[in-house]
Amino acid sequence: MSERAAPFFCPYCGDEDLRPNEQGHGAWECAACSRAFQLKFLGLLAPATSGESTGGEEI
Numbered sequence: 001m002s003e004r005a006a007p008f009f010c011p012y013c014g015d016e017d018l019r020p021n022e023q024g025h026g027a028w029e030c031a032a033c034s035r036a037f038q039l040k041f042l043g044l045l046a047p048a049t050s051g052e053s054t055g056g057e058e059i
Contacts, residue, residue: 011037 007028009016015032029036 007039010035 007018010018010030010033012035013030013033015030017031018028019031021027021029021036021038023036023038026039027036028039
């Protein structure tokens with residue numbers, strides 16, 4: 001099995017100095033802005049079928 005993907009940059013400051021955090025799976029910390037965050041995979045989106053509304057209004 002392959003390794004999990006790691007984030008390339010901090011979602012808050014954009015810096016690339018990230019390290020795994022002790023809080024558990026998917027937790028990362030940024031050395032540049034001293035923030036910790038956690039990533040979670042929610043699932044795959046179902047493909048849109050033709051004829052369905054996209055939620056936008058017609059003008």
